[in-house]
Amino acid sequence: MDSHQSRAPWADPPKDILDLVVRRISCEVDRLRMGRVCHSWRLALAKLKPPAPPPPLPWLVLPETDVHGLTFSCVLSGWRRTHPFFLPHAARHARYFGSYDGVWLFLAVDGQGDEDQDHLLVNLTNFQFLDLPNAIRIDPMFPQVIKDIEIAIVAATLSRQPTEQGCIAAGIIQLPPFFLGVKAIAFRRMGDRVILPFYEEVCHEVVEDLLYYKGDFLLLTREEDIRVCPEPIFHEAHVQVVSNLLRFQPRGDDENILARYLVQSRGRVLMVVKLSSPLDYWPTSAFRVFQREDRPLDDGMLEYSWSELDKLDGRMLFLRRGCSRSYEAADGYPGMEGIYFLDDRSFHEPIFHDPDMAFDHAYHCSDNGKWSKSPSPQVDRCFPERGQSKYSSSVWILP
Template sequence: MADGESPPWAELVPDIVREIGRHLLCEIDRHHADGLCRSWRDALLQLRPPPPPLPRLVLPEADGPAFYCVPSGCRPHPFVLPPAALRARCFGSYDGAWIFQAVDQAANHVLLNLITHQQLNLPNLLRFHSFMLPALIFDFEVAFVAATLSSRPTDQGCVGAGIISFNRVPHDPRHIAFWCMGDEAFSWSIQMTRNIGGALELDVVDLLYSSHGAGAFLFLTRREDIHVFRQPIFPQGDVMQSTPLYFERRGDDDDDDGRPVLDRYLVESRGKLLMVVRLGDREPARLPTTTFRVFEREDELFNNYWNKLPDLGGRMLFVGRGCSRSYEAADGYPGMEGVYFLDDRSFHDPMVVHMNAADRQYPCSDNGRWSGAQPPAEVERCFPEQGRSNYSPPVWILP
């Protein structure tokens, strides 16, 4: 193309440009199209803004994390990361492009904003006083496995909740713990069955912060019961109370069609609490996820039970520990109903933290979308194939 000559796409009639623009559901793609030339920018200005942004999948590729966008056909978008974040272990995310990371794989937990690069420190220690000698303080180094927040991390009074393990005792059961943003350690106790310092031992598989009422942290157990910790999380004194919600049993670890349950997640949608159950094969292949079931919490008098939904009803559910979110296909994503999932099998590995880089093998291949309960319900591998990572499992980035 000669100097001063208009590019060929600049001659497209505005109606064609606008039709192209209607298929650009991603704000970044629309921005790139705006920058092609003035005629495109003028035509695209006449369109409605793109729909609300969706989470992006971060795949830990060999040369650093890659950010894949669902509305762009699961293609990658570039992000500039600080050098220390390129090989960090990710263990969750929060709205506004905040990501939980263990920068040194274990001993340096931070919350990083991918847009502003602001970094906030998280607790690295579990601290408690001796029962016999209160002046004697014990510190234990911990590793985060999953986490979430009560509000934006820069808000005054923001409280965090995490599922943690102990670095020196990796095969001990997981614990849950809370902290105020800015704390360097967990430093209080919970009076419930089996507690150590500020951590409660439970067979917890997911956590969620619900903003209903005064707000509460919800912890889902393998038995599909929920432990509720209501605000204020830190009352006067050293006693923290929780309310257990026991649900009628659906059965054992097999679903009604005989498939084993791989994982369970909590997500709020349309004012209701949902439990998403991930199912697989008895002889798992390299990509074990085969289907999902979605249940809605129902209660009658003092009984709680999980009611199976016949279909997704237009929902787009992005599931991940501590960061599951619900969106509506009707908001501008036609035909994109489904459950979007990532490979979080390393959550069940008691050695989720490996100090030796050669031992770190985080599965990253079981990612995709389940199209819904109505035929043809199937799992679509819409993200690129990815081998095991030696620094992090995949994670969602929440808009």
């Protein structure tokens, strides 16, 4: 048998067969791996112009645990297959609290003290690091006495790309135990190392999520109202913030609500409610999706309400506080309509703790998956299995 006959039958496939194979592989990383199968495939791929992949979707980042290292997965590879990705050592052991379009990742790395955390924004394409505030200036009674209080940022969003002039960040922050573990809202300019105080009556409600939409920061409250904050004005010693609370018509109570999210989809604002069932082993059991409706009244005022959508209508919703996104299955993702969710139960748990008390913080990372509304509502645990992490919950990387 000559050498030509001994070659594997797939080593030199016809061009049309190879073209069909490439068209079924949408993931860029998988295409690179395909080129490493053998020399003839690499040559054939170099001559073949592959079809353009559909618009990219978020990558799933699962943090390190005692058993598993940091992993990256994408929907185009079937989620359970992971991709290699380099991150600096400090970033691998960081707490991830969100992401932004253009593969920007919000993270907090350990500082010099036992509890100190250094908040950063890193771009995973060029590894550009931008500093974020680690403290807030508190002077509620005596303005001449200025004191900086350490904070922990737990969710964040931006008004525009962080490298653009005029970028403003809004975040949900957690304060130390002597403030009773309260969560607050903060605004800052990119480059500020300390968050300046604002004295207006801005937000006393418990905030579930935040979204930047058409020039305003929208804050979703636990009562399912929305507080609208236009971009604030920054002065030398304080921030000028104005806001307006939009009270929504009560829609009735859901039992066992785990979380509420704001998502911009098709030019509208959606509220997605995550539900659990006390009879299920896994916490997440279902979702309800509502669309904001503004109805004019006879007196010229507006009535705000949440109208439930009876179907997703081709939407692919990726949920996480501060960085939820909506994509379209019609853009090259047939059969992938659904709600993709991450385990964010740790959002409600304190980051700061009493140093005199034993404390072993662990982040939940197991309640991840996809929920489909049709043909019948169901949860698919389609992500890699992962136990608790000492560092962080899971997060999306936004393309």
